[in-house]
Amino acid sequence: MFLPKMKKGLLLLGMFLMLVSCGEYQKVLKSAEPGEKYALAEKLYNEAQAENSKSKYRKALRLFEQIVPQYRGKPQGEKLTFLFANTYYQLGDHYLAGYQFERFTQSYPNSERIEEAAFKSAKSYYELSPRYDLDQTETVKAIDELQKYIVTYPEGENIQEANQLATELRVKLEKKAYEIAKQYHHTENYKSAIVAFTNFINEYPGSPFREAAFYHRFDSAYQLAINSYQYLQKERLTEAQGFYNNYIRFYSEGSPYYNQIQASNLDLETRLQNF
Template identity: 65%
Template sequence: MKKGILLICVLVLASCSEYQDVLQSKDAGEKYSYAEKLYNEASAENSNRKYRKAIRLFDQIMPQFRGKPQGQRVSYLFADSYYQVGDYLLADFEFNRFLQSYPDSEKAEEAAFKMAASNYHESPPYNLDQTETDKAILLLQQYLDTYPEGEYVEAANEMATELRVKLERKAYEIAKQYHKTLNYKAAIVSFDNFLASYPGSPFRENAYYYKFDSAYELAINSYFQLMQERLQEAKTYAVDYMKYYPEGEYPAVIEVSMDDINKRLQNF
């Protein structure tokens, strides 16, 4: 048992010593060979530690191999190493540089997908700024347009759909916040814009309901001279909801509000 542990320690130390020697070497070819070896081992073992070691070597030799036959492979492996360890900002940068330098590479499709996927992974929660999300959707769509029969089409479509739903949720939650804070006029406008912009959204039913409820609350809290018109408007929104969702979540709630609307209208 002790001999086994000792042997492992000796092998680890020897490996570390070898890596340090290569890292300090001035031989670019030696560094390339060792970096590729580390990359392959990392891929087989799913080892972030070895990917990061490979990254240090690739970073050192990238300028020396630019424009040379091995330059394409060095550039791809460098980018992919960043991708594999989850450093998506640098993976995006390096895959973009790879595609700019080697647009006709056999790895171009994979690089295009992984560049888009890097931005997908960088997309923040829906309640934060969605600039990265917009960029990711654009890159995923570019991949789908360029490689309609590509290897990663299914994954790219799933990612793009997820990101679009995230944007829809952000727009929906903004409109709902207006409703929550009793800013009913702004809520109606926001829900209108949402419904026009995202006709297939999973939040569509809720948007129709809260648009009606915003109009209802606005009407019953209005000055008398404005109430009739606003009650009538709220009724049209109720009709819109019931047309699309007669078996939905809110018909019973809307029915209660509609009874109140009709009673109020009898006073005019």
């Protein structure tokens, strides 16, 4: 009997404290006193961090939004601006987090938290990067921001992660360029494929898609040649043979495309002998 009553009492007490807390929050939210809002916002922010509470971050954010302009240029402004940006970051609003951290780094270049802000700004833009087959404007922006961090803080606390994220985004851009070229190949638009693969090879010399690009450029030239009118074949077969030689310069037996390219080249040489 006693335990159920005690549990019920604790539940009622918790509900009462919650109502009191909500009432206090609404009162401060409507208050004209910025000092009260600052104190409660910071309290809620600290509790949110300790409890990993999204609801408390959201409450703190509503207060921060009201008072940030009032504290700009004041001693509390630096801390408040950082907390404001970081609240967006913790809530996963990466667009506004990136923007606010960027403003922080511009407004407080001598802050003790400048490196953290610079990294979180860059990482926010990284989080906005879409999958490779969509428009990559945000990806380019993220790479630029990460590169700024890497150059400015070569010994920074987050340098390893920054390099990893930047590499991941560069590979995403490479994949998009490679897939565009490959689409030309698959749709038998071989002239455009040759140009696209050549541009890819020149632009991304260290890409993980480089060998595939060398092979598909050769295959595009080979397919273009064998499907051409006879008077065009010799010139195009010779061009394809040049692309074969390019592949062999860099890749040897055991490479994924080696057997395929050797078989095609054997046919290519036979056709050239007929001329």
